[in-house]
Amino acid sequence: MKVDIIGAGICGLTTAIALEKRGFQPRIYEQAKTLKPVGAGIILASNAMQVYRNLGLEEQLNSNGIPLSALNITNDKLKVISKVDLNYFRDKYNLQSIAIHRGKLQEVLLDNLKQTEIHPDHQLKDLTKEKEGYQLKYENGKSVNSSLLLGADGIHSKVRAALFPNSKIRNMKQLCWRGVTEFKLPSIYKSELNEIWGRGDRFAFVQFSEDKIYWYAVKSFEKSENEFSSDKLSLYFEKYPPIVQEIIKATAFDTIHVTVMEDLEPIKKWHDEFACLMGDAAHATTPNMGQGACQSIEDAYTLADCLANQSDSRAFAAYQKLRMSKAHQVVNQSWQIGKISHWKNPIGIAFRNSILKIIPEKLNLVQLEKLFQLERKVS
Numbered sequence: 016m017k018v019d020i021i022g023a024g025i026c027g028l029t030t031a032i033a034l035e036k037r038g039f040q041p042r043i044y045e046q047a048k049t050l051k052p053v054g055a056g057i058i059l060a061s062n063a064m065q066v067y068r069n070l071g072l073e074e075q076l077n078s079n080g081i082p083l084s085a086l087n088i089t090n091d092k093l094k095v096i097s098k099v100d101l102n103y104f105r106d107k108y109n110l111q112s113i114a115i116h117r118g119k120l121q122e123v124l125l126d127n128l129k130q131t132e133i134h135p136d137h138q139l140k141d142l143t144k145e146k147e148g149y150q151l152k153y154e155n156g157k158s159v160n161s162s163l164l165l166g167a168d169g170i171h172s173k174v175r176a177a178l179f180p181n182s183k184i185r186n187m188k189q190l191c192w193r194g195v196t197e198f199k200l201p202s203i204y205k206s207e208l209n210e211i212w213g214r215g216d217r218f219a220f221v222q223f224s225e226d227k228i229y230w231y232a233v234k235s236f237e238k239s240e241n242e243f244s245s246d247k248l249s250l251y252f253e254k255y256p257p258i259v260q261e262i263i264k265a266t267a268f269d270t271i272h273v274t275v276m277e278d279l280e281p282i283k284k285w286h287d288e289f290a291c292l293m294g295d296a297a298h299a300t301t302p303n304m305g306q307g308a309c310q311s312i313e314d315a316y317t318l319a320d321c322l323a324n325q326s327d328s329r330a331f332a333a334y335q336k337l338r339m340s341k342a343h344q345v346v347n348q349s350w351q352i353g354k355i356s357h358w359k360n361p362i363g364i365a366f367r368n369s370i371l372k373i374i375p376e377k378l379n380l381v382q383l384e385k386l387f388q389l390e391r392k393v394s
Contacts, residue, residue, distance in 0.1 A: 017042060018322065019151070019161040021139055021174055023050055025057075025117075026294030026311035027167035028124035031131040032070055033319030041131045044153070046138035046168075050125065052118025055193040055272060056221065056229020058083070058208065059120070060112045061104040061387040063309040066316045068110055075123050080115030081222050084206040086305075088356075090368055091213045093256045097371040099379050104387060114208065114223035116195065139173040148289045163328075164290040165318070167311070170279060172296035182282050187301055187353055189276040190240045192232045192248060196266040200228060201258075208305075211255060212368075215359040218252055218259050230262050231302075233276065235357045240275050276301050278350060281343045286331035293318060298342040303352040306345045306386070314338055317390060337390045345386070 018034055020027045023045035031041040059067070059076065067073050082105075088097040101112050138154040148162040166174025175182055200222050210219035220230040234251055236242045243251065248271075249263045279299040285292040294311030301307075317337050321330035358364050 017161070018163045018165060019044065019159070020165045020167055021151075021172075022167035022169060022294075022296075023047070023133060023135075024167060024169065024294070024311075025120060025124070025308050026315055027165075028121065028128070029066070029070075029312050029315035030165060030167060030293065030319060032072075032124060032127050033316050034322065035128065035130055036070060037319055037323040039319075039322070042159075043131060043133045044137040044139065044151070044159075045133065045135050046154075048136045050121070050133065050135060052116075052121055054117030054121075055195050055231075056114055056223045057117045057120060057308055058112065058114055058221070058305040059312075060305060060309050061101075061108055061110065062389060063312040064110045064112060065108060065387075065389055066312050069316065070127075072123060072127060073110060075127075076113060076115060076120065077111065079119040079123060080113035081224060082111035082113055082206060083208060083221070085208075087207055087209045088371060089209055089211050091211060091255060093209070093211060093258070096212075096368050097374065097379065098376060099383060100376065103380055104383070107384075108387075114221045114229065116223055116227075116229070139168065142174065142177050142290075144287075144289070162289060163322075165293055166290060166296045167293045168296055170277060170295045170299035172292065174290060175282075175292050175296050178287055178290060178292070179282055179284065183280040184299075185278050185280050185350075187276040187278070187350070188237070189233050189235050189301075189353060189357065190243055191274050191276050191302075192245060193272045193274075194230050194263075194266040194270060195227060196230070196262065196270075197226050198228045198262055198265050199226070204258075210356075211259070212356050212364075213252075213255065214361070214364060215357050216251065217356055218255055220258075220262055228262065230266075232263075233357075235359075245271060245273055276353065278346055281346055285335045285339065286328070288328045291318065291331040291334065298339075298346055300342075300346040300349045301353050303349040303356065304345060304386075306349065310342050310345055313389065314342075341386075341390065 018041045020043045086099040140152045143150045152158045208221040216234040218232045285297045293314045318334045321334045
């Protein structure tokens with residue numbers, strides 16, 4: 016049976032690989048004209064790496080990324096106020112969480128597709144439900160019929176708009192800058208992600224190759240993202256530690272990606288009889304937990320597993336039952352973290368930081384242990 020995937024991002028490509036492993040021959044339709052490496056950095060946490068190990072990709076990804084030993088939240092002086100020791104999960108699962116360039120991850124995924132048809136320059140225009148599937152119409156004038164359709168087309172999903180037109184995108188009123196640059200991090204910061212929390216803003220950096228780092232900066236706005244200009248980024252973070260200024264100034268201005276932080280307000284259903292949503296199309300989250308891509312990777316493996324057991328729409332219901340609770344928990348928790356991290360009142364910030372300091376690291380590990388555990392045992 017043909018399975019059609021809308022979107023050749025991390026979710027779509029991982030889904031295609033997982034389906035191939037189970038005997039399917041997927042078709043992917045991607046709006047971009049070419050599948051060139053894009054994006055900045057990404058963290059593949061333990062749950063994502065468990066999936067990729069099961070798909071036989073762990074070694075390739077490790078050779079293209081940098082293993083992480085810790086996730087740190089710091090105050091505006093770069094003093095750690097909360098730490099997660101990722102070596103605990105390394106020992107538990109016998110694998111590493113890694114930082115990797117999104118483009119490198121994309122290359123690895125593309126290299127591991129053997130039987131999937133990929134159709135670039137196919138931007139979905141609309142879809143019409145038929146007796147046994149959907150007719151898909153594209154902006155290039157082409158149309159195809161699909162009996163099983165997977166919407167992996169991101170937060171502004173055309174598939175979701177057709178299935179559930181009343182879904183709502185939430186604006187967090189935070190602007191995010193992302194960059195990649197050549198930079199020699201001091202040895203004390205290597206193999207760690209450090210996120211600095213200030214007043215209404217934050218800055219993070221992590222090494223993802225021998226000579227490059229990925230960083231992001233986030234700032235709250237009152238009415239419009241136009242309140243800020245990217246060419247003043249160093250000014251906005253001038254009170255941060257000197258390394259922040261050094262990183263910003265080492266980055267070519269025209270390579271910085273700027274986005275408004277948004278998520279999808281949780282919806283109650285992800286599928287109908289012939290179509291199913293995945294990844295950001297189903298449960299787009301703000302990136303405050305580093306779990307957006309990781310949750311989509313879990314989606315990919317779980318849905319492929321369900322389709323292997325039930326090659327019809329019952330698989331969609333089984334997938335939703337397995338994945339929805341956890342995915343929505345990530346969405347809601349990430350939203351709250353984004354708000355708390357941007358407090359502006361000095362008294363509130365002092366209280367927040369003192370609470371983070373006294374939370375036992377073991378409690379952080381217990382919470383992450385639930386997050387990193389896959390919903391079902393997969394073969």
